[in-house]
Amino acid sequence: MLQLHFTNDTLPDNVSTDFQNLSKFSEQQFVSLTEILYQFLLEPKESERFLRQLTEFAGENGMSAGPLRALMKSVLLLPHGALKRNLTAEQVKADLLSLGLNEDKASHFSDQWRIHYPVLSRLAVGQTLMVNQLVDMEWKFGVTVGTSELQKTGNIFLQVNLFSFLNV
Known part of the structure; x- marks a missing residue:
């Protein structure tokens, strides 16, 4: 090769x-x-x-x-x-x-x-x-928590929404 x-x-x-x-x-x-x-x-x-x-x-x-x-x-x-x-x-x-x-x-x-x-x-x-121009952005940060007898459970998340203007 x-x-x-x-x-x-x-x-x-x-x-x-x-x-x-x-x-x-x-x-x-x-x-x-x-x-x-x-x-x-x-x-x-x-x-x-x-x-x-x-x-x-x-x-x-x-x-x-x-x-x-x-x-x-x-x-x-x-x-x-x-x-x-x-x-x-x-x-x-x-x-x-x-x-x-x-x-x-x-x-x-x-x-x-x-x-x-x-x-x-x-x-x-x-x-x-120039393919896509970013117009706006929105983000959310969050935590989910839960418990059980055996262990603690939870997630951390970040959600990002990008809004772009398409150049076609």
Whole structure:
């Protein structure tokens, strides 16, 4: 089992295969795909553009769009996990090498990670904080007491109600 920085979970077999297939792309194709990927990561609401760019890339390079989308879905696991765990470019590169990407491509991807990480982490924090805004909070503290011939019984409880405004 691979020990990776970006996840503790066991990855499906297809993820490792997808990264090995990514290694088979030419340097120019890999750079183009990396550019498309980071553009999507920086503007996550532009998923239609991302899918259109992948379809165009597949057409220009004589491949099917479906397998390319599946490959990119696997590749996206790494930056999402890396963001959650605040990984450095070196850790990202180590994971890419472990997954079967060659040295040059892993270096290019991790260099792009180093460049874009500050903006990506700010976007992630912004999205996390804006999911639900707390509007009000109500709390109750209580104690229940009871006795029996055998022992004293009782519970202490704290009840918290959070009221939030949902950003949909």
